[in-house]
Amino acid sequence: MNYLLLLSLIGFTSADFKPRKYRVNLDLPPDQRWNQVIRENIEVIPLIAEEAKKYIPSFIQPVVWPIARALGNLLPKDIHEELKGISRESGLPLGEVVGLNILYDITAFDRKHILYEGCTSIVLQDKRGNIFHGRNLDYEMQDLLKNMTIYVDFVKNNTVIN
Ligand SMILES: *[C@@H]1O[C@H](CO)[C@@H](O)[C@H](O)[C@H]1NC(C)=O
Numbered sequence: 001m002n003y004l005l006l007l008s009l010i011g012f013t014s015a016d017f018k019p020r021k022y023r024v025n026l027d028l029p030p031d032q033r034w035n036q037v038i039r040e041n042i043e044v045i046p047l048i049a050e051e052a053k054k055y056i057p058s059f060i061q062p063v064v065w066p067i068a069r070a071l072g073n074l075l076p077k078d079i080h081e082e083l084k085g086i087s088r089e090s091g092l093p094l095g096e097v098v099g100l101n102i103l104y105d106i107t108a109f110d111r112k113h114i115l116y117e118g119c120t121s122i123v124l125q126d127k128r129g130n131i132f133h134g135r136n137l138d139y140e141m142q143d144l145l146k147n148m149t150i151y152v153d154f155v156k157n158n159t160v161i162n
């Protein structure tokens with residue numbers, strides 16, 4: 001059984017778009033787990049970061065990233081280490097990696113005032129036990145999000161976990 005992790009389900013009008021498939025090995029140290037994903041998507045990552053930053057008013061950005069960087073210390077250790085690895089491999093500052101990962105959580109609590117938008121998720125399981133997670137992301141960067149949508153199988157002890 002595979003987990004289907006769709007970072008975005010927006011705009012799947014083109015039938016020939018196939019998200020790349022990755023295995024993330026949870027037996028690796030957390031800061032190594034996403035290396036391959038980052039390396040193979042390195043050209044779109046800065047574009048996504050720039051686009052996502054547009055959702056944060058520019059006058060508060062100078063304080064947002066240092067705060068986000070500090071907030072990283074409150075995350076579970078594994079997650080913090082994964083984000084550090086992603087920062088190292090992508091070249092994005094750690095504050096931005098943490099900040100962009102919690103962007104939605106920060107903005108969603110007051111999204112009616114900040115974004116005037118919100119997202120919808122659907123999780124379902126078919127007869128064979130496959131789990132599907134569909135999520136729209138109401139951002140104006142749909143092509144970018146589509147391009148960076150990937151499948152991930154999380155692997156432990158050489159077995160896909162489910
Ligand atoms: C998405 O990928 C397609 C195919 O590689 C490319 O033509 C297009 O420019 C990309 N779009 C963005 C916004 O990066």
Ligand SMILES: *[C@@H]1O[C@H](CO)[C@@H](O)[C@H](O)[C@H]1NC(C)=O
Nearest residue numbers: 027155156157158159160161
């Ligand atoms: C890992 O897999 C091997 C071979 O399937 C098995 O013998 C071993 O008990 C597993 N180890 C753990 C920690 O699950």
